[in-house]
Amino acid sequence: MQPAILEAALNGGTRKATNPNVPRATDELVRDALACLAGGAAIVHTHIDEPGAPAQRAADLYAAHFEPVLAERPDALLYPTVGFAKTVEESFAHFPILVERLGLRIGIIDPGCVNLASFAYVNTPAAIRHMVDVCGRHALGPSIAIFEPGFLRHALGYFRRGALPRGALLKFYLGGTHADLGFGLPPTPRMLDVYLELLGDCPLPWSVGVLGGDVFEHGLARHALERGGHLHLGLEDFAGPRTPTNAELLHEAVSLCKAVGRPVASCADAAQILDLPD
Secondary structure, rough: OOEEEEEEEEEOOOOOOOOOOOOOHHHHHHHHHHHHHOOOOOEEEEEOOOOOOOHHHHHHHHHHHHHHHHHHOOOEEOOOOOOOOHHHHHHHOHHHHHHHHOOOEEEOOOOOOOOOOOEEEEOOHHHHHHHHHHHHOOEEEEEEEEHHHHHHHHHHHHHHHOOOOOEEEEEEEEEEEOOOOOOOOOOOOOHHHHHHHOOOOOOOOEEEEOOOOOOHHHHHHHHHHHHOOEEEEEEEEEEOOOOHHHHHHHHHHHHHHHOOOOOOOOHHHHHHHOOOOO
């Protein structure tokens, strides 16, 4: 069976008051990234603590923990999140800098709008076209967030027109039951199957994650692996009564892969499966 890509989203907006194990400082991010890569993660995703930082400042903050990781693991697939800015151009302006500076290989496309907790995350068609253009122009394989079924239908429109940049990975984000996010489909195998029915015969690789919950609950992670998918996990998304580390969540994923007979993808395997541009 195809190797399973494990992506570790290390921190996001999770604060230490929620889970003291979440990495926030630069040295903590480096430590967790290297531990997850050693434990089987092929992709690592992080946030910085200045979400509204201008492009050069944001790039410097990401480089502060990306560079030490790449010094030890030059094969690592690392990528940042978008910035909080007034325009989509400003929000994505740090990506080209990181491409030039570090050889960044993964970008982001969020093809839709969604209500997340107390705010609306709005991406107009023009903004989505800009995201696609950034990924295409800078040879970034797009990480495509699917928060609602409409996101997937919009992304598939790009794919069917031959306009989706090379190296795409669809991320089916289901709404967890441990946080008041109030979006998307519930985190159950049956709801994942709804997305897979919409996906149809499209050959794009996909993964599943739970925002504000636990991807291992309800047999969701196992079902995804059995259906040929990949896993998105980490303290950015995790919520529940326990306070695991990123490495502990990754260990659970690796054990589950073994149980269902899926080998764990290396960074090189993941790059090949996604068909990332060189």
